[in-house]
Amino acid sequence: MRVAIIHYWFTTWRGGERVFEELLRLFPDADVYAHVADQKLIDSRVPGLQVRETWIAKLPLGRKLFRLYLPLMPMALESLDLQAYDLIISSESGPTKGVIKRPDALHICYCHSPMRYIWDMSAQYRRNAGLLKGLFLSLISTWMRVWDVTTSMRVDAFIANSLFVSRRISSYYGRGSTVIHPPVRMQSVRGLCQRDRSARNGPGEEPYYVVASELVAYKRVELAIEAAQQLGRKLVVVGEGEQFKALKAMAGPNVHFAGRVNDDEFAGWLANARALLFPGLEDFGIVPVEAMANGTPVIAYARGGALEYLMDGVNGVGFSTQSVDALAAAIKRFESIESKLRPEAVRASVLRFGPERFQQQFLQVLDSLLDQRADLPRPSAAPSHPRVFPISAALRDADIERLPRPVLSSVP
Template sequence: MAKSTTVTSAAGTRDSLEGLRIAIVHPFLISQGGGEKVIDALARMFPDAEFFALLLDRSSLSGQMQGRTIHTTALSRFPRLKRFYQHLSPLYDLAVRQFDLRGFDVVISSGGPGAKTIRVDPGCLHIHYCHSPVRYLWDQYEVWLKRLPVAMRPLFALSARRQRARDFAAAQRVDTFIANSNYIGARIRRYYQRDSITIYPPVVVDRPLSPAERGDYYLTVGRLVPGKRTDLLVEACNRLGRRLLVAGQGPEYEALKAAAGPTVEVLGRVDDAVLDDLYLNARAFLFAADEDFGIATVEAQSYGLPAIAYGHGGSLEILENGTDSVLFAEQTVDAVAAAIRDFEAREAEFRADGIRRRAQRFSEEVFIKGIRDVVLKR
């Protein structure tokens, strides 16, 4: 039976956040992505909050996080570990025990493995902002298992079974789950047997409007990891001879760069000013992931930029086929290429001002109000 989300806490029923001691736990502060944008918004919302991270790379921190109090673990003493952090999952629960969360009134954990397994004081309100139940333990377990050499699969299966039990137990100790989309809310119910509240991630929606005459390139932005399926976008643009700019960093960077043909450029990480210009002048935004939500898609929308995207998961809560996007039904190169051709046949139908209005649903103001209401138990 799902545990009720009605809680009692040190916060009580209040009308102000003033005086609350707040901790924010996020497992990996080692790159910039959608999860880190949530952390940035929480940092603005709670200027006196303390932060806790299993792995920390201060060079990757946003301007918002520079100078903030961030506690980390022994794992951060080994800089090379950030390249292999996904293989260290059996150590996360042990590492998180180094955090001293005594005396906090509210703990907001965010992100994946290790975040919600923290222990808090009796009476402390523990809110977990869930981007997804840990994917390699739950919905993507079989995918991860098949990627491994046959000899390693029994060890992974044993480790995952133990981690899955701990992850489920930790989910029962959380007072309130917040899902980043209705899609993830359904996954929380399936795997953790818990109810949740949906509060969409915050996006800066006050952007300059994309001009009527856009550039000649397509754009994709995000972490360069296998699950984003950026490889499909690269191959489709190679095949069609279309110009594609890929902005982001991650373990797939070298492989994507090697796969890129003469019309595709893998830029790596770019600063905010460059990214603004890329969004502003792109022809359309390309997105092939089965995403839990998709902050980069909303960012593109906030510039009035149409999308060509995989029509599944959280993307369906952002995009409407034919109104602000062309959606494709399969994660294949053929499907991406066909969607690009479809978009080009009716490109003039997509109006930037109408697309941008749709992004207002995901503003930071809406996010902050939702979080505030949860903390104050309204």
């Protein structure tokens, strides 16, 4: 079975790219396509992998300003010759699912979300984009939505990364989907779960909260900064993005900006925080689950994907309104129960989101689809890809079987 994996673009390495890594582990001989790819980034994460770019990358400043070529991406996708492939897996957040396959080939779309900037968050994106970019989005959104809906019929099966996204798929495309939560690294800092929570500290031994995110408008990082300043709490902001300068300008001396960090530093900031602050509305939210895997509670906006792992009073605290006062109140409520939130219980609550479970569920979906397609060959069992970091052994089969099953259902 010849396999192609289509990802939107490789310019950062966040949740969508971690899903890609697991797909590549399942299908190590797959050919990989994307609109643009930062080869240095690829080599640092998957050494030796060659990504086949669409002609978007060849346009003037295409690698740097590729988002401005969004209206051309449908044509770029449809120009790919994928006739040799039996199985096509599209990783959709930016446009990828609109490729054209053989009639007898199988196309599975793992949907992180329908494109937010043309659907339910389009007004927010236009508002925060500035005059010219906002006008540009307004001009292209209508026909991009038409193309997006039309090409949803080219997909044989949708997999959604959360119930929240599954409802979006149903609402915008009129398609059912199977929910398979994204894979989350389950490594924890050695001995963390044996530590007393009051001992957690940061630079200079001062206890701190952390927010870890791309610094863009819809993440609502400003709420975390203002709430921390209102309460006089230390906050560490991990990440970079277009709002970095604006957020730094509004922050007081109690807010430390760590910027972009490597994986070990990232895990350290999460593991030693009192709690992760998560004020945005997210499709799923891998970072909060990573924090919980390190025994760190989460204070999250209780809407969207967060509802699929947040257990109020067990692994964190939720708040129902996206406002500074609501987040500040949630922080104070967390502090009143902080001593009761045991790191080992916080970690146990999210073990079901490990990468092994993702692989098992994806293969279950594929097997089910192939049962209906006797004309297609079945893929052979795939060993761990030698170019990708090996799967953590932190989550054993016995651990998996003791925990509640993740959601694996369809939304009509």
